[in-house]
Amino acid sequence: MxxxxxxxxxxxxxxxxxxxxxxxxxxxxxxxxxxxxxxxxxxxxxxxxxxxxxxxxHDYEKAEFTTLLYEFKNDLNAYLSHRHGLKVKTLSQLITFDERHAREEMPWFGQDIFLMADRMGPLTTPAYQKALARAKxxxxxxxxxxxxxxxxxxxxxxxxxxxxxxxxxxxxxxxxxxxxxxxxxxxxxxxxxxxxxxxxxxxxxxxxxxxxxxxxxxxxxxxxxxxxxxxxxxxxxxxxxxxxxxxxxxxxxxxxxxx
Incomplete structure (x- = not known):
């Protein structure tokens, strides 16, 4: 360091x-x-x-949020896939788990960002590349x-x-x-x-x-x-x-x- x-x-x-x-x-x-x-x-x-x-x-905020959704899904999937002993290995599986245990996991709010992120593709998607370039x-x-x-x-x-x-x-x-x-x-x-x-x-x-x-x-x-x-x-x-x-x-x- x-x-x-x-x-x-x-x-x-x-x-x-x-x-x-x-x-x-x-x-x-x-x-x-x-x-x-x-x-x-x-x-x-x-x-x-x-x-x-x-x-x-404030012009970059929409592109920033789009970038966040793509990267959130990509990085969370990578993290979950390397964790041992977990029943969920992807964001999609995590969403399903939350829905099945909504009373315990979501007593006050939903998982809107999870759902939006799960619709995103890989980081090679042109829409992600365009949003990232614009935000930066x-x-x-x-x-x-x-x-x-x-x-x-x-x-x-x-x-x-x-x-x-x-x-x-x-x-x-x-x-x-x-x-x-x-x-x-x-x-x-x-x-x-x-x-x-x-x-x-x-x-x-x-x-x-x-x-x-x-x-x-x-x-x-x-x-x-x-x-x-x-x-x-x-x-x-x-x-x-x-x-x-x-x-x-x-x-x-x-x-x-x-x-």
């Missing part, structure tokens, strides 16, 4: 331009406050932080790469997710797309560090960038480590530390993102 900490040096954030991607995690006021303090911590180390929009931010293109070269180049940035950042939600057995989950989604779809490096909490449940901040040829080029690790490790500017679960040391002069969300 590569030890990325050996590339870290004091003062590496000074003058670095970082873009906050707007519109990734909605408008939750508590997450916005955590973002404000995170930006203040980065600026205290000399970073230049600006608001930006990520091109094609819109999040990578036409998304992250384009934003970094347009604004001369070394990295992008966004809250990793909205606050954790209570289990809702009537209407289902109330989750949201996270800041880690574009990099994950593109296959680009990203790192999430603790940034705060909402009612004791953690909220992270995700930093991501374009692909690089070596660990040394993974500036996301360097950028995220400074607020995370500094004794005086640490992004921690105790948000009162930020109130004492890094109270923002104004709300981050009052800034207009650059197109």
């Amino acid at each position: 590569t030890d990325y900490t050996r590339y870290l040096k004091p003062g590496q954030l000074k003058g670095r331009r970082i873009g906050v991607v707007c519109g990734l995690v909605g408008a939750d006021p508590q997450v916005r406050r955590i973002l404000d303090y995170s930006v203040a911590a980065l600026r205290s180390h000399g970073a230049q932080v600006i608001a930006v929009r990520l091109p094609h931010l 293109r819109l999040t990578g070269p036409q998304g992250i790469d384009a934003a970094l180049k347009a604004h001369h940035l070394v990295a992008l950042m966004a809250p990793a997710s909205c606050p954790a939600w209570s289990i809702d057995l009537v209407d289902g989950d109330h989750g949201c797309a996270g800041g880690d989604s574009p990099a994950a779809v593109a296959g680009y490096p990203s790192i999430t560090v603790p940034a705060g909490n909402v009612h004791g449940l953690p909220v992270g901040m995700t930093f991501f960038q374009a692909n690089g040829p070596s660990p040394r080029s993974s500036r996301s690790v360097t950028i995220s480590s400074r607020p995370q490790n500094s004794a005086s500017a640490r992004i921690s679960f105790q948000r009162h530390l930020f109130r004492k040391r890094f109270r923002p002069r104004r709300s981050w969300n009052g800034m207009r993102p650059r197109p």
